[in-house]
Structures are given as structure tokens and as C-alpha cells.
Amino acid sequence: MATPILMPRQGQSVESCIIVEWKVKPGDAVKTGDIVASIETDKAVFDVESPIDGTILELFFQEGDDVPVLTHIAAVGNPGEDASDLRPGGGQSPEDGGLKPEVGSQGKSEKLEVESKKLEVKGERSEEGSRHEVGTTSHAASPRARKRAGNEGLDVSALAGTGPGGRVIERDVIAAAVDRGRISPAAKAAAQTGGLRAPSIGSGPGGMVLTADLRATAATAAPKEIPVKGIRKIIAERMKASLTSTAQLTLYRSFNASSIQVYRTKVKKHGELFGIPPVTINDIIVYAAVRTLLRHPDLNAHFLGNKILQYPNVHVGIAVDTPRGLMVPVVHNADQMNLTTLSGSIRPLAKACQEGNIQPDLLSGGTFTITNLGSLGIESFTPVLNAPEVAILGVGGIFLKPVKTAHGVEHVDAMNLSLTIDHQAVDGAPGARFLQDLALTLENIELLLSEDVVK
Amino acid sequence: MKHYDLIVIGGGPAGYVAAERAGERGLSVLLAENRHLGGVCLNEGCIPSKTMLHSAKLFHYATHSAAYGVVADHVTFDFGPVQTRKNGIIQTIRKGVAGLMKKYKVDVIHARASLLKGNQVAVGDEIFSADHVMIAAGSSPAKPPIPGADLPGVVDSTGILETSSKPASLVVIGGGVIGCEFACFFGSIGVPVTVIEMLPEICTAVDAEIAKLLRKELEKKNITFHLGAKVEKITEKEVLLSVGGEQKSVPRDVVLMATGRTPNVADLGLESRGVDFDRRGIRIDDRCATNVPGVWAAGDVTGRVWLAHAASRMGEVIVNNIAGRHDTVRYHAIPGVVYTTPEVATVGLTEDEAKKQGRAVKTAKIPMTINGRYMAEHEEERGIAKVVLDAETRALMGVHMIGAACSEMIFGAASMIEMEVRSDEIADLVFPHPTVSEVMRDAVLAAAH
Numbered sequence: 018m019a020t021p022i023l024m025p026r027q028g029q030s031v032e033s034c035i036i037v038e039w040k041v042k043p044g045d046a047v048k049t050g051d052i053v054a055s056i057e058t059d060k061a062v063f064d065v066e067s068p069i070d071g072t073i074l075e076l077f078f079q080e081g082d083d084v085p086v087l088t089h090i091a092a093v094g095n096p097g098e099d100a101s102d103l104r105p106g107g108g109q110s111p112e113d114g115g116l117k118p119e120v121g122s123q124g125k126s127e128k129l130e131v132e133s134k135k136l137e138v139k140g141e142r143s144e145e146g147s148r149h150e151v152g153t154t155s156h157a158a159s160p161r162a163r164k165r166a167g168n169e170g171l172d173v174s175a176l177a178g179t180g181p182g183g184r185v186i187e188r189d190v191i192a193a194a195v196d197r198g199r200i201s202p203a204a205k206a207a208a209q210t211g212g213l214r215a216p217s218i219g220s221g222p223g224g225m226v227l228t229a230d231l232r233a234t235a236a237t238a239a240p241k242e243i244p245v246k247g248i249r250k251i252i253a254e255r256m257k258a259s260l261t262s263t264a265q266l267t268l269y270r271s272f273n274a275s276s277i278q279v280y281r282t283k284v285k286k287h288g289e290l291f292g293i294p295p296v297t298i299n300d301i302i303v304y305a306a307v308r309t310l311l312r313h314p315d316l317n318a319h320f321l322g323n324k325i326l327q328y329p330n331v332h333v334g335i336a337v338d339t340p341r342g343l344m345v346p347v348v349h350n351a352d353q354m355n356l357t358t359l360s361g362s363i364r365p366l367a368k369a370c371q372e373g374n375i376q377p378d379l380l381s382g383g384t385f386t387i388t389n390l391g392s393l394g395i396e397s398f399t400p401v402l403n404a405p406e407v408a409i410l411g412v413g414g415i416f417l418k419p420v421k422t423a424h425g426v427e428h429v430d431a432m433n434l435s436l437t438i439d440h441q442a443v444d445g446a447p448g449a450r451f452l453q454d455l456a457l458t459l460e461n462i463e464l465l466l467s468e469d470v471v472k
Numbered sequence: 473m474k475h476y477d478l479i480v481i482g483g484g485p486a487g488y489v490a491a492e493r494a495g496e497r498g499l500s501v502l503l504a505e506n507r508h509l510g511g512v513c514l515n516e517g518c519i520p521s522k523t524m525l526h527s528a529k530l531f532h533y534a535t536h537s538a539a540y541g542v543v544a545d546h547v548t549f550d551f552g553p554v555q556t557r558k559n560g561i562i563q564t565i566r567k568g569v570a571g572l573m574k575k576y577k578v579d580v581i582h583a584r585a586s587l588l589k590g591n592q593v594a595v596g597d598e599i600f601s602a603d604h605v606m607i608a609a610g611s612s613p614a615k616p617p618i619p620g621a622d623l624p625g626v627v628d629s630t631g632i633l634e635t636s637s638k639p640a641s642l643v644v645i646g647g648g649v650i651g652c653e654f655a656c657f658f659g660s661i662g663v664p665v666t667v668i669e670m671l672p673e674i675c676t677a678v679d680a681e682i683a684k685l686l687r688k689e690l691e692k693k694n695i696t697f698h699l700g701a702k703v704e705k706i707t708e709k710e711v712l713l714s715v716g717g718e719q720k721s722v723p724r725d726v727v728l729m730a731t732g733r734t735p736n737v738a739d740l741g742l743e744s745r746g747v748d749f750d751r752r753g754i755r756i757d758d759r760c761a762t763n764v765p766g767v768w769a770a771g772d773v774t775g776r777v778w779l780a781h782a783a784s785r786m787g788e789v790i791v792n793n794i795a796g797r798h799d800t801v802r803y804h805a806i807p808g809v810v811y812t813t814p815e816v817a818t819v820g821l822t823e824d825e826a827k828k829q830g831r832a833v834k835t836a837k838i839p840m841t842i843n844g845r846y847m848a849e850h851e852e853e854r855g856i857a858k859v860v861l862d863a864e865t866r867a868l869m870g871v872h873m874i875g876a877a878c879s880e881m882i883f884g885a886a887s888m889i890e891m892e893v894r895s896d897e898i899a900d901l902v903f904p905h906p907t908v909s910e911v912m913r914d915a916v917l918a919a920a921h
Contacts, residue, residue, distance in 0.1 A: 201892030203867035220800055222890050228865060 019094035020069050021103045022053060026086040027377050031058045033085045035247055036078050045073045053091060057247045062373040067093055074100040081246070158185035165190040170200055170208030170215040174242060200226040207231055248342040259404040264440035267399045268448050271431040272456035274415055277301045278430060280462050293357055299389050300360040302412055305458045307331045307351045308465060310385055313451040317384045319405040320442035334383030334403060335363055337370045344370040345403060347383040356466065387412065397433040407442040411435035475601045476502045478794065479593045481585040481740065482608035484511020485780040486771030488569050490606055490787030495576025497795050503578050504585035504595045509569040511610050513780040515562060516630040521653055522811055523558040524633070528660035529813050539851040549661045551636050586741035591766065604766050604794050607754060608787065609740055611733040611772035620706030626727040629654070639663055640725040643711045645703050647674035649810050651730035652690065656812040659693035666696045666722045668703055668713055675810060679822045679858060679872040686816055686874055689853060735773045758800040760790045782806045805889040809879040814853045817882035820870030820889045821860050832863035836919035838911050840875040845906040850876060859915040866894040866920060871912060881909045895920035
């Protein structure tokens with residue numbers, strides 16, 4: 018009997034995943050545990066395995082489709098078996114769209130029928146979603162249109178499509194070729210062989226496109242199109258939502274970094290003797306911030322419109338730059354950790370993010386976020402709130418700051434901190450007091466660390 | 473004060489063509505011309521010189537056709553009918569231009585015009601305003617400071633058109649296109665001609681090999697050339713020159729100063745609007761726009777290309793831009809012709825220019841004497857056709873010809889260059905046989921191999 022392969026649920030917060038790549042095609046023989054697809058949540062990439070030995074009967078979705086969790090994405094069974102009953106959408110292939118008049122099948126329990134209807138609804142929604150996506154990405158052109166555009170030296174991505182969902186079809190290419198006027202034989206040949214693009218109007222007689230125009234187009238235009246999906250899409254939505262739903266105010270101050278520098282140097286040099294693993298400047302700042310937050314609960318909070326939730330524990334999010342975009346893994350109950358433990362928790366989280374295999378639940382539940390661009394030479398910047406959190410701390414790089422001392426003006430290593438707060442929940446002065454406390458803590462890090470020992 | 477969409481200053485090939493096109497588009501246009509419609513081209517340039525050159529060519533054929541089996545005795549050259557015919561043609565064409573202005577509802581005022589502040593233009597005693605002003609004031613023969621240049625018998629290219637009798641001899645100062653054409657005219661009717669050129673070759677704008685061949689052909693017409701020569705002084709009887717430090721003298725009757733032209737930039741009120749110009753012309757961009765919005769310039773007054781057809785194109789480009797269609801002048805494909813016998817016609821890049829620009833090109837040269845039609849009609853003259861192809865795209869880049877009829881077929885090469893036609897396409901085109909134009913195709917195919 019044909020068996021469905023389900024879109025797995027990845028963590029409690031994940032409602033749908035994008036099929037990044039099919040590893041199999043219909044007709045392939047698979048064994049239990051063989052990878053059939055890789056999928057992507059808004060946070061990470063996972064593999065989907067075959068639940069049984071058999072032959073892939075049908076793939077219900079295309080690469081790039083966003084599919085709700087627990088939806089059938091493929092069917093596996095004996096060769097030639099009918100898998101149409103397993104299709105999300107009640108027996109219609111995704112291409113056909115729509116629902117069959119009679120859904121469900123005889124002999125199924127009422128409960129199953131209800132569940133299958135639920136899936137149908139979800140499945141249909143996902144189809145619409147995927148169709149919509151096709152209509153708005155660079156891939157929205159028929160193969161015939163692409164071929165024709167290649168022959169005409171036209172840039173298919175620059176054309177307005179009149180096909181379904183704005184898809185560029187051959188007719189659009191023909192119309193554009195007529196509208197454009199002519200292209201010189203030399204330019205046409207160059208466009209075809211050199212992969213250059215022709216503008217719609219050139220500098221030749223009657224707007225004829227000449228080879229010089231092609232070069233100009235190649236030099237100025239021809240952008241690479243990247244569909245906004247997966248993590249990029251999530252970042253885009255969250256950042257925009259953050260800026261539109263909160264009242265962001267950023268406060269800046271610097272602190273004398275010599276205390277933490279001295280400590281870090283000592284740990285690096287002699288840490289092994291005391292069983293202390295190397296910690297980074299960032300680890301120290303995170304640690305200091307977490308401890309300082311315990312004295313400023315108004316900043317360790319979520320703003321939910323009609324209420325503010327202040328958290329007794331600090332779940333600190335650390336912004337991590339990954340090949341797939343910004344990710345924010347969360348160290349839960351960071352306030353329960355000493356510096357060594359905290360440092361030891363941050364490292365594997367960052368690594369998992371880099372590798373794209375972080376457990377999605379570790380990417381949520383933060384109460385405060387820290388982002389550090391200092392290592393990239395940024396002295397100071399304005400972090401964007403990770404809403405609904407009410408505060409985010411930005412850490413800049415070390416710079417020389419002139420300080421007036423008894424000996425005259427001396428230069429000390431200083432670092433900038435920038436704290437963006439949601440002014441809906443927190444006012445400027447409490448934010449400033451937090452920064453003041455944090456700076457003091459960082460300038461006297463040995464006192465904070467001895468507090469640990471005292472505990 | 474009457475307001476126009478466009479006021480054109482100068483009724484030459486730039487001005488009247490622009491006025492015509494603008495009128496055609498329904499713009500209100502005023503054309504100010506202080507002399508005759510048609511400008512230098514019609515009144516003292518292209519048309520009268522070609523009219524006279526044709527008479528000289530007929531005289532030459534009449535006296536040099538024994539090889540064709542045609543022998544005529546007592547052939548004379550009478551300046552009377554030559555001048556009458558020339559003036560008649562000028563009158564006819566002037567009327568034609570005036571008719572065009574009427575047809576397109578262009579107001580014409582025969583008066584000097586100059587820019588005033590704001591959007592105003594003074595034309596004669598009247599003041600008008602206009603959204604756009606196009607300056608097409610043309611050029612005048614340059615007057616180099618040669619001692620004796622104002623003596624009687626020393627004329628410029630305008631004055632020599634009024635020649636009413638055969639001079640005993642002619643000294644031409646300047647071996648450019650104008651100098652060569654008049655040298656050819658007088659040489660053809662049996663006047664001993666001496667051409668004095670400062671540069672090492674005549675007609676330096678054309679392909680060096682073709683310029684040399686032209687000189688050799690002209691030498692057959694009793695024309696002597698002094699190259700690399702500097703004119704020191706003109707006296708009542710002689711022209712004194714130095715060639716490589718050596719002093720020479722040439723006896724003279726008439727002296728033609730063919731030392732180039734200079735843009736008419738004075739008295740146009742350019743300063744009042746802050747238009748950028750110097751003695752080399754009004755500065756323009758590739759749309760023929762000056763630095764002042766609404767002020768445009770075309771033709772010789774810009775000092776760019778001293779050719780009537782380039783001026784007309786510039787005028788049309790201006791009207792297109794005024795009418796909202798972005799258009800630019802493509803200077804690389806403007807053909808040039810020397811109306812000597814044999815004629816020279818060129819367009820586009822020469823082999824030397826390609827080398828200087830570091831462009832990879834393929835070239836070929838075909839002698840006209842391999843062409844059936846040319847052989848049938850030319851016993852004496854030699855001619856060649858040279859083509860330049862882009863080595864990479866195989867597009868036609870340049871065609872350079874010397875030989876009869878080439879002025880009439882250079883447009884074909886110019887349009888192929890403008891449209892970037894490749895040797896691939898030319899190989900598929902049919903050229904009529906027997907015509908001299910076939911050499912163009914032969915040369916292209918030879919270059920493509």
C-alpha cells in the first residue's frame with residue numbers, strides 16, 4: 018500500500034517548511050532512512066527521510082514550495098501503485114489546482130475524513146502560495162519565452178508577463194521584440210554569443226540597438242535576481258514589522274575596555290592552569306549584560322500592546338551572521354550560568370547556526386538580544402529591536418578615546434555600546450541607567466567575576 | 473512680443489532642415505537668415521562648386537576621350553554659361569527652400585539675429601521669445617595672417633566662385649577638400665595649378681593611401697603639389713614659400729586661400745546667455761545641446777564636422793530632442809566626399825585609425841580595375857576600394873573609395889555601418905551588375921576571408 022511522506026514538524030513554532038531540493042524523483046527506489054528531500058524552515062535546513070523501503074510514486078510539490086507541516090509531500094510504495102488518494106487536495110495533482118467535487122473516500126473513519134479535509138485546505142493554500150511565488154520571481158518565464166528571448170537578445174526578467182500569475186510567455190517576448198525596434202546584426206550576434214542584454218531602445222538609427230548599447234547594458238544592468246524566501250523572507254518580515262510596530266530609540270555610550278581586555282588576556286595566557294576555557298570579549302559583554310539585566314527587569318521584557326511581560330530569567334539571543342542570513346540563537350536561562358558555562362553555551366549554538374542544523378526551538382524564546390558588529394570594524398550602530406523584546410544591545414569595536422587624567426590627556430581603549438529600546442515600553446532614562454550600570458560593570462569586570470566566586 | 477516654440481538662427485542645411493522638421497511636427501518656428509536661404513552649402517559651397525565642377529568634368533571628357541573613340545576639336549570652356557547655369561540652379565533651390573518653409577508654416581525673417589537675456593531673441597529690429605533657440609550661424613573662410621593675403625587676385629572659396637574668365641594660373645593655398653576640388657576644376661580646364669599644403673599629404677582626413685592616389689591622379693591634370701610647405705608671403709606676381717628650409721617661389725595670377733573655415737560665433741549674443749563657446753565653435757553635447765538649457769547649436773558654428781549633411785542631421789537631432797525623443801548624432805558614420813575627378817568617398821574607420829585605437833580589424837583592398845563597369849568606362853583613372861571589418865563581430869567599420877561614382881554609392885556603406893551590418897549579411901545581399909558598387913561587396917568578402 019502506498020505510504021505518504023509527511024512534511025515533518027520541526028519544533029513547536031514551525032508551521033510550514035520550504036522544499037529546498039528533491040533528492041529523488043518518481044520511480045526511484047528508496048530504502049527506509051534514505052533522504053528524499055531537504056527542507057528549510059525560517060531558521061534551518063533539514064533532511065526528510067523515507068519511512069519505508071519502496072519506490073517513489075509521486076512528488077506532490079515542487080522545489081521552492083512552502084508546505085504546511087504534516088502535509089503529504091510525496092508517496093512511496095510498490096511500482097505502479099496509485100498514490101492519488103494521498104495527494105493533498107483530495108486527488109488533484111498540484112498543477113491542476115482546485116478540489117474534486119467528492120472528497121475523502123469510503124471506508125475511512127469520520128476522524129480521518131476530518132483530518133484529510135484539513136490537509137486539503139492547507140494543501141490548497143500552499144498551492145496558491147507557490148503559484149503566487151512563481152509569478153513574482155525571476156523564474157517566471159516559460160521555456161519557450163526564454164528561448165525566444167535568448168534569440169532576440171532580450172532580457173526576459175525585464176519583461177512584463179501576461180501569462181498566468183504574471184508569467185512571461187512567448188507572446189510577451191514577441192511583443193517586446195516588435196516594440197523595441199530593431200537590433201543590428203552585429204549586436205544580435207554579440208548578445209547571443211556573449212550573453213549580453215539588449216536595452217529596449219538603442220542609440221542607432223530609429224532607436225536600433227547597437228553593440229555599444231549592449232556593452233552599456235551589461236555594465237550597468239543585468240542584476241542577479243534572488244527570490245526572497247526562507248530565512249531572508251523571515252528577516253525581511255521581522256525587521257519591517259519591528260520598525261513599524263515599535264517606537265525605537267537608541268542610546269549610545271562608551272566604556273573603558275581595559276578591564277575586560279586585561280581579564281581576557283589573563284584567561285588566554287593562564288586560563289588553562291585554572292581550567293578556564295578561552296572566552297571572547299563578546300562572551301564577557303553578554304555575561305555582564307545578562308547580570309546587569311537582572312537589576313533592570315524593565316529591559317528584559319516583551320511588549321505585547323496591551324501588556325508588558327517582564328521575565329524573571331534572562332533568555333539572551335545572540336545575533337549570528339551565517340551564510341544564509343542573520344540568525345538569533347537563544348541561550349535560555351543565561352542568568353543561571355557563570356561566564357565559563359555561558360561561553361560554552363554560545364559557541365555550539367553559533368556553530369549550529371553556521372552549519373544550518375540548529376534545532377528551531379533554540380531560535381525562539383529570547384527576552385533580550387545582543388548583536389556585535391565590532392569585530393567587523395563598526396564603531397557604533399543602531400540595532401533594530403527583535404520584537405516583541407523591548408531592548409537590544411549593540412556592541413561596537415574598540416577605539417582609542419582621549420581621556421583627561423592627572424597626567425594630561427591620555428588615550429584609552431574604549432568600546433561603544435548602543436542600546437535600542439522600545440519607547441512604548443521603556444523610557445530613555447531607565448535605558449540610560451541600564452547602560453550606565455553595564456558600563457560600570459564592564460569597567461570593573463573583576464568585581465562581577467568575584468561575585469561568582471562569592472556565590 | 474510674439475512667442476515661438478523654436479527660433480532658428482541661420483538658414484543653412486542645419487537651420488532650414490531643422491525648421492522644416494519642427495514645422496512638420498506642428499511647432500511654431502521662426503527662421504532668421506541674414507542673407508540667403510540655403511546657407512554656405514547652397515550659395516557659396518556644395519551646390520555652386522559641384523555645378524562648376526561638372527562643367528569642368530565635361531570639358532575634361534570632351535578633350536580626353538580619344539581612347540573611347542570620341543574626338544572633338546575646338547572645345548572651349550565659356551565661363552559665361554557656366555556662371556549663368558550655376559546662378560540659375562542656386563536661385564531654383566533657394567525658391568525650393570522658401571517653398572518648404574511656407575509649406576511647414578515657418579516664419580522667415582531676413583535679418584541678423586542674436587540672443588538676448590531670458591528667452592528673448594532679437595531678429596533685426598524686432599524682439600521675439602522662444603522656448604528653444606537653435607544656433608546654426610555657419611562658418612566663414614578662415615583668414616590666416618599671410619602677408620599679402622589682401623592683395624587683388626587673392627580670393628577665398630566664396631570669391632573664386634565668381635570667376636568669370638580663365639586665369640593664367642592658380643595657386644591654391646591649402647590642400648584640403650576645398651583646395652583639391654578647385655584645383656581639380658581649374659586643372660581640368662587647362663589652367664596650370666599649384667597646390668601648397670603645410671602637412672605631408674593632401675586631404676589628411678581621408679585614408680593615406682587614397683589621398684596619395686588622389687594626388688597622383690590630380691597631378692595628371694597639370695596640378696603641382698608642394699607638400700610640407702609653408703606660405704611665407706604673397707606678392708603681386710608670386711607666392712613665396714618654404715619647403716624644409718628651402719625658399720621657393722611660384723608665379724601667380726589668381727591665389728585661392730583654401731585654409732579652412734572658422735565658425736561664425738561673433739555677434740550672436742552668446743555671452744548674454746552664458747553659452748559656452750570659443751573661436752573653435754559653440755560647445756555642444758551629442759544631442760547638440762549647449763550648456764544653456766533651451767539653447768542648441770548645429771552645423772559649422774559648432775566646429776565639429778564641416779559637412780552639410782552632418783549639419784542637417786544635427787538639426788534633426790535637435791528637433792527630435794525638443795520633441796521629446798532622445799536622439800544623438802552618430803559622428804562615426806558620417807560619410808565624406810571629395811568631388812574631384814576621380815571622386816573620393818569615405819565613411820567610418822580607416823585602418824590607421826583602427827590601429828591607433830587598438831581595435832582588431834580585418835581589411836581588404838580591391839582595385840576598381842577588376843570591376844567590369846569601371847573598366848568599360850574608365851581608361852585612365854585608377855581607383856580602389858578599401859574596407860575595414862571588426863575582427864570580432866565582422867561588422868563593417870569603414871569603407872574608403874577613390875574612383876568614379878563612389879560619391880553616389882557611399883550612402884550604402886554609411887547605412888551598413890550605422891546599422892552594424894556584418895560581412896555575413898553583406899555576403900547575402902545582391903548588388904546590381906554591372907555597377908561599380910560591386911567592388912564594395914568584393915572588398916567586404918575579401919576582408920572577411
